[in-house]
Amino acid sequence: MHTGVCYFPEHWPRERWADDIERMAEAGIEYVRMAEFAWNRMEPEPGEYDFEWLEAAVDLIGEHDMQAVLCTPTATPPKWLLDEYPEIRQEEPDGTPLEFGSRRHYCFNSAVYWRESRRIIENLADHFAGHEHVAGWQTDNEYGCHETVRCYCDDCASAFRTWLREYYDSIDDLNEAWGNAFWSQEYRSFSEVDLPGPTAANHHPSRLLDYNRFASDSVVEYNRLHVDLLREADDDWFVTHNFMGDFDPLDAFDVSEDLDFAAWDSYPTLHTQDAPDTPAPEEMGDDLQRAGDPDVTGMNHALYRGASDGPFWVMENQAGDIRAFPYSAEPDDGMIRLWTHQAAAHGADVVSYFRWRRCQFGQEQYWGALNNYDGAPDRGLEEATDTAAEFESLPDLDAPSGDVAILVDYDSLWATHAEAHSPDFDYWAHLRAYYRALRRRGVTVDLVSTSADLEAYAALVAPSLHLVDDDLADRLTAYVQDGGELLLTIRSAMKDEHDHLRDELAPGPLAEALGAHVAQHESLSPGVETQVSYDGESYAYQTWAEWLEPDDGTVIGRLESGPGTEEPAIVRNAVGDGHVEYVGVWPEADLADAISVGLLERADVPVSERLPGRVRLTERDGYTWVTNFGTDAVTVDAGSGTLVLGDETVSGRDLAVVDAPAHELEIDLET
Amino acid sequence: MHTGVCYFPEHWPRERWADDIERMAEAGIEYVRMAEFAWNRMEPEPGEYDFEWLEAAVDLIGEHDMQAVLCTPTATPPKWLLDEYPEIRQEEPDGTPLEFGSRRHYCFNSAVYWRESRRIIENLADHFAGHEHVAGWQTDNEYGCHETVRCYCDDCASAFRTWLREYYDSIDDLNEAWGNAFWSQEYRSFSEVDLPGPTAANHHPSRLLDYNRFASDSVVEYNRLHVDLLREADDDWFVTHNFMGDFDPLDAFDVSEDLDFAAWDSYPTLHTQDAPDTPAPEEMGDDLQRAGDPDVTGMNHALYRGASDGPFWVMENQAGDIRAFPYSAEPDDGMIRLWTHQAAAHGADVVSYFRWRRCQFGQEQYWGALNNYDGAPDRGLEEATDTAAEFESLPDLDAPSGDVAILVDYDSLWATHAEAHSPDFDYWAHLRAYYRALRRRGVTVDLVSTSADLEAYAALVAPSLHLVDDDLADRLTAYVQDGGELLLTIRSAMKDEHDHLRDELAPGPLAEALGAHVAQHESLSPGVETQVSYDGESYAYQTWAEWLEPDDGTVIGRLESGPGTEEPAIVRNAVGDGHVEYVGVWPEADLADAISVGLLERADVPVSERLPGRVRLTERDGYTWVTNFGTDAVTVDAGSGTLVLGDETVSGRDLAVVDAPAHELEIDLET
Amino acid sequence: MHTGVCYFPEHWPRERWADDIERMAEAGIEYVRMAEFAWNRMEPEPGEYDFEWLEAAVDLIGEHDMQAVLCTPTATPPKWLLDEYPEIRQEEPDGTPLEFGSRRHYCFNSAVYWRESRRIIENLADHFAGHEHVAGWQTDNEYGCHETVRCYCDDCASAFRTWLREYYDSIDDLNEAWGNAFWSQEYRSFSEVDLPGPTAANHHPSRLLDYNRFASDSVVEYNRLHVDLLREADDDWFVTHNFMGDFDPLDAFDVSEDLDFAAWDSYPTLHTQDAPDTPAPEEMGDDLQRAGDPDVTGMNHALYRGASDGPFWVMENQAGDIRAFPYSAEPDDGMIRLWTHQAAAHGADVVSYFRWRRCQFGQEQYWGALNNYDGAPDRGLEEATDTAAEFESLPDLDAPSGDVAILVDYDSLWATHAEAHSPDFDYWAHLRAYYRALRRRGVTVDLVSTSADLEAYAALVAPSLHLVDDDLADRLTAYVQDGGELLLTIRSAMKDEHDHLRDELAPGPLAEALGAHVAQHESLSPGVETQVSYDGESYAYQTWAEWLEPDDGTVIGRLESGPGTEEPAIVRNAVGDGHVEYVGVWPEADLADAISVGLLERADVPVSERLPGRVRLTERDGYTWVTNFGTDAVTVDAGSGTLVLGDETVSGRDLAVVDAPAHELEIDLET
Ligand SMILES: [Zn+2]
Ligand SMILES: [Zn+2]
Ligand SMILES: [Zn+2]
Structure with missing residues (x-):
């Protein structure tokens, strides 16, 4: 486990570089990411390349035995390129093109931009091929940031038609698959199909789904161009990309298939303010604003570990206060270290801070760094230095791998968000309701795609796994037959892969395994009574309720409010050696805990006591991190293990590491 | 009184039709509406018509002695038509055209679309002319839905100029009528007048008013094309249109003049969430969300009874949970039946459920139906079947007709909404303040246009009848002279027909009859004190206050808060055999009740006790429905009548019918 | 001190004018503003001028010994001009042009519009040159109203490039100044620079800053055209412009340099609802809604007195209820008089009511006036008449001039608003926190630009003086050296004139004088703890905190909450004969008071007791107005002075005038 940093030599006079880089080495940093937006310095005039400055910076880095991570600079095509080829600009639904002056102003389907990207990448990669201090590459930067x-x-319209022609056998096939008999939406040929522009009412959800798949695939293809060109130049480099947390429009699994591993950019105070399942900033108070929510960040670590199928990187790790929205509070003392350890515990091999020094100009002046804008150390540098030393003291560890996985399906995300059916429904937030509950029981939770090897897991949670095709249904059924424990939740398996309701009620192809089906669903506003029983206890739920009708399945819980009172809401069925359980409500925390414990017990996964507040146990390769995101101290009983970092008492914003599995530890609030 | 259902044979395999239609007949359904969006099935290729499938469905319906209601399919022109004639698309104020992919993407003034509409309607009508099982037609679908x-x-710009040339004698006449001396807005010719596009500040209200009149008239003209073509083909058919509740931009009276009767689409849980005078969903709780507000729905029944000048239809009646915004709670048990009875009580001759079966694809998958998407009965089917049987048990009844009418004036609506002068002013909500009060006194209330026969009513309420021309003023004055009781409210008769303030203070041409005028008006935010006296008692009001100055009129109420304290706010005057009363505040419920009771007493209209909560009495042709939209049971003392349906105790969500007029009944909360 | 009124003869039949004008004279009015929007009456057909009607009105005014103030009518180019030259229209960022039908639909950089403006102004000015009853001119109307x-x-794009070529030596100079190394934003030539159109992410703040400077300069240039043409025609006229309160996009100091004096349009109930530092309308209650906030209005008086460098005018003074947003409550009795006196006390030589009579048509029908729309006196006329008489009874007075100035810097405003870094940061509101505190101590506060003569003041407050170039830093340092008392606040002197962070930490070039620098800053949401000490007491603050690091400076206050607890937040340093104090938090009222009192004491400025609630003392040329914007009466101890207006007891909404300086008065709540 190592640390890195993001550095922009093009922002500073060359005479400062040596000093900056020397101080990075002193801080224990081993990787320096550079050049992600520097196209106009690499090619100041069309066709006139200049990589000398960058090589000089790489060489300086090498002098301190650090490694450079370089970037393809395509997120910011220079002005001369846009002026020469204005057709490369992205366009809004109403046709307004995105102008020069910020970033990400290009279209992923522009043939011209593919050609220009190829040109700069080839030249850049050729220049650095074989350079002993270039460890690898980041492609572009944060694909899709700013809704791009x-x-x-028009290029996208053509590409969409091509995509559809490949996906569907014929236009009749598409009409049938989408259900275009509705509202006279049938096409006579693929050439009649447009992009989903401005319309009077909402769009056809099946058309939107395919458009969203196409748009995500367009990024996959464009990223593959980068990967292929980089590998052609030098096969020893790694290639990664820095993703953006739980981000809707891009399928991180698909992009990552072409990468050596995935990376992501982690800004806990920003993401915590953004998350739909945290209180509004005005209501979250100091505590969350200054530390971030451990599960908002943690679930992203798990997601990109899943996308990496092993260790991942945090390419940009929050290094101080940042340009968070809406508010930018200073993190509490200790948080830079705690966030960095948390990432490592979740399987990050490198945690790279953003950035070395606050920038004196441009759009990110308010973005904190390890050093202040005068070049002197900022609040985080000492913590970063300490953390690097602590990483040194720990052995190299394999990535965590859990017994429990949550299935993440971008198709289901897009389908449910296109028809959220409630302002309070959010795919990630619903998924996190289960993630949170499992994590408060100390369990390692993998986030994996539906194409993952399901048999690797003792228990699977499929939250709002909305679109289930026959193949997936068969795999899930087989999984349970073979002894797996499957948890389905609201909206799971309601529709087929084209976002159609099936001829059978939900969970459609899994209804037989469940021994029940969903008779009704409803979305409920705050202020409406929402109570449900589970295993004889009464619990609160939120946002969504379904009324089930059991055949063979056993009713575990019933609605206790509304016209559905007494209707079954939670049903379980034994199938082969395993079980399917369906939870027809969005559980509040206590119900999510009860359901999770039940699941773990059936799956023979060891369960810890419910952890206090925002304390988390995170196990990696036999070592367990005790991270305390709260403010009250806890004590650690290390069981058979020993404390390899930290003390028996872990204060708020502090941590400890024990060389034992999580379930052996006992954590108590200090009395 | 009969029931119907909306059916989309084009969504289902033909082999299912017979079974579906047989089950409709079993449910007591007598009318089946079809084909409203099926243009591309009627004309799959330009000029190649196919009505065979539809005729087959009609014939199946006929086999069960039901009648079909067919639709002109113009709400969804197919893709090939838009591709051939992109100029038919509606355009947003900034010129963005509405694209294909939802519905209502056409312009009412497109000459090309008129020609194409004529072509499909003629062919369709000719095909079914004389068919014994086609009872009538619905033109298009929900004109104006999605703000269209x-x-x-450009077509609309030309049409607007033509409209203005017909309306005004000369451009000088228009300049004078609008008041274009203001801000240098005078035109030298009609050809200089544009549509109200994007401007720096707000638009001239008189120009907006005429634009809004023109836009509504454009729909009237387009609808008349449908009506004329349908009647040319077969004079025995009825022709109707399915309107959309209390909908702003379209004058329902004007459109309805060309129809045999009006129909509307009733979704109580949706409209109740939308209504500005109901609590926000988060605050309305279970009760309203699961039953809807009886007066939100009831006032729409009255509106379309008024537009029909007799019995009306509910063309789409909520059949279960729907795709309501923002939340979609399941209706309580009994509500499908209760809503259907409520419609009948208000004068609906046919109540037609939307829809037979949930659709498996497209934009309305979340819209409930009598049958679930697997084809099996959904929650509402049994209630619908019971209701049909109950309708059978009742005699055919004439439409209700009240002694009290509320004047509805779309010109006043458009004028007040263009200059609402408060975020809390809403024309329909203000009107409903009086409607609610009268209905809680068991009174039948008609909603009629200003051109209605006023003499038919003992009392008239003219809420915010903002624009009053000399002719209307004369008619209202004559009405009072002849013994009528006229109630004017805030903003009534403030302006002339061009949205001009007059040389005389409000109520302008009615000020003499009132014996008072309005000296000041103000709009008041929540949190400001709003208290007023009326007949010696003190009451709360909201949103708006006026300070009156009496001449001959008698002061009935005075402001009791703010700088207007002691200023007259409510004035009454005896004129001939009747009275004019002017209420210069927006009354809260208790004041609205007191004012209403006073009005009824002066008009010699029988007054019931104030009904409990959401219980309503609705009288139709000598029969009175007791509908209990609340949750507490009430007892019915039927007076001289007998219970022909239901029991003496009417539980929440239940009803009874008595063969006696409403004022004879006595309703009490069950103790 | 005199009163005036705005009159629109073109809105009324000519036969009414004589009566209207006679009644103005009877009300003591001395100035009548006319013709600001009357281009199409001055030139009804292209090239055909008609000034006869206007001259007739001026002559009638002259007959009553009043003076006319005429306006260049360019805010509303007529339809024929837009039709002939559509290129003069302003365009939105996405290219949508502003259409005819309201006002301000022209571009300040249109060469065609310059030519047309020159033509109408020359003709108009020539016509009235030498007219004895035309006192002066208002250029255009409310430049920039409605975000224009x-x-x-395209004209603006060219003009912006020209502006940049003049400002910067070379494109390299611009690239360096803006910091275009960031995100590959470097240009190769000025011709590559565009206007800041739609982009994916936010714009470069330095580019926005220059664009905002350019846009403001464009208005300055256009206004100078007016001024030059008017003065060419007749050098005796005054020329002014009616500005719009604390308005962001236009530098009032720059425009005013070309004017004889500045005027502004004062609508207290509107501005008070708008102000970010007043409660939301729903929470402000009757009191503020019916009287307005004295400091919201007062600070604008001070601003335009500063822009005038002497007496100013209120060109439009609220005369009753108006079309305020969102709510339009009637002002309390007495407020028209109180607002008029308040303006005079602050240095207005003429207070001109808007308008004589409510307009019967057009966009401002709901805008109150001295007369109602029937022509009879409205609520305010009597108060206006009384006030004119009271002005008569007072001597002519020089403008107030204070010992304390607040520095207003539009560059800093634009920079901080482009990167507000908190939804709660507002430049004017922050500035007003200090203005309020000083005013509650009875102090006369000037608002001046950074180019003002600083030495004229004993104390200077520089709230969020964000951009400080070396020259200003030198002048401020010299000011303190010479005995001045300088108060810097949050964000002050953080950046250079190009919106760059410097190599030195804030307050950059003033850090040495302060003997401290800013180590950290953070923005804080409501709900986060915000406590700070000052001089041993504990106080609340809001929105923003900075952590200081002292060198020579003395720590006066420390943070008492959050991770910065114990960090210095307020530092003071003695420099030469004066002091610099830096306040690193946005103070709540009590802290602002304590800081202000300290500042005044160090500056030897007399300090009154803290005034009750919304009572204010305003001193002008030896006379002091006691204005009571509250509702509770106060008593006035006039010290050495005598009451020249009003009584010893000043009720709510009332006033008194004493011929003594403010600090001699003692004000107490009546017991
Ligand atoms: Zn594209
Ligand atoms: Zn049109
Ligand atoms: Zn322009």
């Missing part, structure tokens, strides 16, 4: 995955230009 | 009445295309 | 300073048309 989905473009509505 | 007002278009900003 | 910033245009995105």
Whole structure:
């Protein structure tokens, strides 16, 4: 486990570089990411390349035995390129093109931009091929940031038609698959199909789904261009990309298939303010604003570990206060270290801070760094230095791998968000309701795609796994037959892969295994009574309720409010050696805990006591991190293990590491 | 009184039709509406018509002695038509055209679309002319839905100029009528007048008013094309249109003049969440969300009874949970039946459920139906079947007709909404303040246009009848002279027909009859004190206050808060055999009740006790429905009548019918 | 001190004018503003001028010994001009042009519009040159109203490039100044620079800053055209412009340099609802809604007195209820008089009511006036008449001039608003926190630009003086050296004139004088603890905190909450004969008071007791107005002075005038 940093030599006079880089080495940093937005310094005039400055910076880095991570600079095509080829600009749904002056102003389907990207990448990669201090590459930067995955230009319209022609056998096949008999939406040929532009009412959800798949695939293809060109130049480099947390429009699993591993950019105070399942900033108070929510961040670590199928990187790790929205509070003392350890515990091999020094100009002046804008150490540098030393003291560890996985399915995300059916429904938030509950029981939770090897897990949670095709249904059924424990939740398996309701009620192809089906669903506003029983206890739920009708399945819980009172809401069925359980409500925390414990027990996964507040146990390769995101101290009983880092008492914002599995530890609030 | 259902044979395999239609007949259904969006099935290729499938469905319906209601399919022109004639698309104010992919993407003033509409309607009508099982037609579908009445295309610009040339004698006449001396807005010719596009500040209200009149008239003209073509083909058919509740941009009276009767689409849980005078969903709780507000729905029944000048239809009646915004709670048991009876009580001759079966694809998958998406009965089917049987048990009844009418004036609506002068002013909500009060006294209330026969009513309420021309003023004055009781409210008769303030203070041409005028008006935020006296008692009001100055009129109430304290706010005057009363505040419920009771007493209209909560009495042709939208049971003392349906105790969500007029009944909360 | 009124003869039949004007004279009015929007009456057909009607009105005014103030009518180019030259229209960022039908639909950089403006102004000015009853001119009307300073048309793009070529030596100079190394934003030539149109992410703040400067300068240039043409025609006229309160996009100091004095349009109930530092309308209750906030209005008086460098005018003074947003409550009795006196006390030589009579048509029908729309006196006329008489009874007075100035810097405003870093940061509101505190101590506060003569003041407050170039830093340092008392606040002197962070930490070039620098800053949401000490007491603050690091400076206050607890937040340093104090938090009222009192004491400025609630003392040329914007009566101890107006007891909404300086008065709540 190592640390890195993001550095922009092009922002500073060359005479400062040596000093900066020397101080990075002193801080224990081993990787330096550079050049992600520097196209106009690499090619100041069309066709005139200049990599000398960058090589000089790489060489300086090498002098201190650090490694450079370079970037393809395509997120910011220079002005001369846009002026020469204005057709590369992304377009809004109403046809307004995105102008020069910020970033990500290009279309993923522009043939011209593919050609220009190829040109700069080839030249850049050729220049650094074989350089002993270039460890690898980041492609582009944060694909899709600022809502730029989905473009509505003519190039995209053509590409969408091509995509559809490949996906569907014929236009009749598409009409049938989408259900275009509805509202006279049938097409006579693929050439009649447009992008989903401005319409009077909402769009056809099946058309939107395919458009969203196409848009995500467009990024996959464009990223593959980068990967292929980089590998052609030098096969020893790694290639990664820095993703953006739980981000809707891009399928991180698909992109990652072409990468050596995935990376992501982690800003806990920003993501915690953004998350739909945290209180509004005005209500979250100091505590969350200054530390972030451990599960908002943790679930992203798990997601990109899943996308990596092993260790991942945090390419940008929050290094101080940042340009968070809406508010930018200073993190509490200790948080830079705690966030960095948390990432490592979840399987990050490198945690790279953003950035070395606050920038004196441009759009990110308010973004904190390890050093202040005068070049002197900022609040985080000492913590970063300490953390690097602590990483040194620990052995190299394999990535964590859990007994429990949550299935993440971007198709289901897009389908449910296109028809959220409630302002309070959010796919990630619903998923996190289960993630949170499992994590408060100390369990390692993998987030994996539906194409993952399901048999690797003792228990599977499929939250709002909305679209289930026959193949997936068969695999899930087989999984349970073979002894797996499957948990389905609201909206799971309601529709087929084209976002159609099936001829059978939900969970459609899994209804037989469940021994029950969903008779009704409803979305409920705050202020409406929402109570449900589970295993004889009464619990609160939120947002969504379904009324089930059992055949063979056993009713475990019933609605206790509304016209559905007494209707079954939670049903379980034994199938082969395993069980399917369906939870027809969005559980509040206590119910999510009860359901999770039941699941773990059936799956023979060891369960810890419910952890206090925001304390988390995170196990990696036999070592367990005790991270305390709260403010009250806890004590650690290390069981058979020993404390390899920290003390028996772990204060708020502090941590400890024990060389024992999580379930052996006992954590108590200090009395 | 009969029931119907909406059916989309084009969504289902033909082999299912017979079974579906047989089960409709079993449910007591007598009318089946079909084909409203099926243009591309009627004309799959330009000029190649196919009505065979539809005729087959009609024939199946006929086999069960039911009648079909067919639709002109113009709400969804197919893709090939838009591709051939992109100029038919509606345009947003900034010129963005509405694209294909939902519905209502056409302009009402497109000459090309008129020609194409004529072509499909003629062919369709000719095909079914004389068919014994086609009872009538619905033109298009929900004109103006998704804000599509007002278009900003070049065709509309020309049509607007033509409209203005017909309306005004000369451009000088228009300049004078609008008041274009203001801000240098005078035109030298009609050809200089544009549509109201994007401007720096707000638009001239008189120009907006005429634009809104023109836009509504454009729909009237387009609808008349449908009506004329249908009647040319077969004079025995009825022709109706399915309107959309209390909908702003379209004058329902004007459109209805060309129809045999009006129909509307009733979704109580949706409209109740939308209504500005109901609590926000988060605050309305279970009760309203699961039953709807009886007066939100009831006032729409009255509106379309008024537009029909007799019995009306509910063309789409909520059949279960729907795709309501923002939340979609399941209705309580009994509500499908209760809503259907409520419609009948208000004068609906046919109540037609939307829809037979949940659709498996497209934009309305979340819209409930009598049958679930697997084809099996959904929650509402049994209630619908019971209701049909109950309708059978009742005699055919004439439409209700009240002694009290509320004047509805779309010109006043458009004028007040263009200059609402408060975020809390809403024309329909203000009107409903009086409707609610009268209905809680068991009174039948008609909603009629200003051109109605006023003499038919003992009392008239003219809420915010903002624009009053000399002719209307004369008619209202004559009405009072002849013994009528006229109630004017805030903003009534403030302006002339061009949205001009007059040389005389409000109520302008009615000020003499009132014996008072309005000296000041103000809009008041929540949190400001709003208290007023009326007949010696003190009451709360909201949103708006006026300070009156009496001449001959008698002061009935005075402001009791703010700088207007002691200023007259409610004035009454005896004129001939009747009275004019002016209420210069927006009354809260208790004041609205007191005012209403006073009005009824002066008009010699029988008054019941104030009904408990959401219980309503609705009288139709000598029969009175007791509908209990609340949750507490009430007892019915039937007076001289007998219970022909239901029991003496009417539980929440239940009803009874008595063969006696409403004022004879006595309703009490069950003790 | 005199009163005036705005009159629109073109709105009324000519036969009414004589009566209207006679009644103005009877009300003591001395100035009548006319013709600001009357281009189409001055030139009804292209090239055909008609000034006869206007001259007739001026002559009638002259007959009553009043003076006319005429306006260049360019805010509303007529339809024929737009039809002939559509290129003069302003454009939105996405290229949508502003259409005819309201006002301000022209671009300040249109060469065609300059030519047309020159033509109408020359003709108009020539016509009235030498007219004895035309006192002066108002240029255009409310430049920038409805967000029209910033245009995105091609003419503006060219003009922006020209502006940049003049400002910067070379494109390299611009690239360096803006910091275009960030995100590959470097340009190779000025011709590559565009206007800031739609982009994926936010714009480069330095580019925005220059665009905002350019846009403001464009108004300055256009206004100078007016001024030059008017003065060419007749050098005796005054020329002014009616500005719009604390308005962001236009530098009032720059425009005013070309004017004889500045005027502004004062609508207290509107501005008070708008102000970010007053409660939301729903929470402000009757009191503020019916009287307005004295400091919201007062600070604008001070601003335009500063822009005038002497007496100013209120060109439009609220005369009753108006079309305020969102709510329009009637002002309390007495407020028209109180607002008029308040303006005079602050240095207005003429207070001109808007308008004589409510307009019967057009966009401002709901805008109150001295007379109602029937022509009879409205609520305010009597108060206006009384006030004119009271002005008569007072001597002519020089403008107030204070010992304390607040520095207003539009560059800093634009920079902080482009990167507000908190939804709660507002430049004017922060500035007003200090203005309020000083005013509650009876102090006369000037608002001046950074180019003002600083030495004229004993104390200077520089709230969020964000951009400080070396020259200003030198002048401020010299000011303190010479005995001045300088107060810097949050964000002050953080950046250079190009919106760059410097190599030195804030307050950059003033850090040495302060003997401290800013180590950290953070923005804090409501709900986060915000406590700070000052001089041993504990106080609340809001929104923003900075952590200081002292060198020579003395720590006066420390943070008492959050991770910065114990960090210095307020530091003071003695420099030469004066002091610099830096306040690193946004103070709540009590802290602002304590800081202000300290500042005044160090500066030897007399300090009154803290005034009750919304009572204010305003001193002008030896006379002091006691204005009571509250509702509770106060008593006035006049010290050495005598009451020249009003009584010893000043009720709510009332006033008194004493011929003594403010600090001699003692004000107490009546017991
Ligand atoms: Zn594109
Ligand atoms: Zn149109
Ligand atoms: Zn322009």
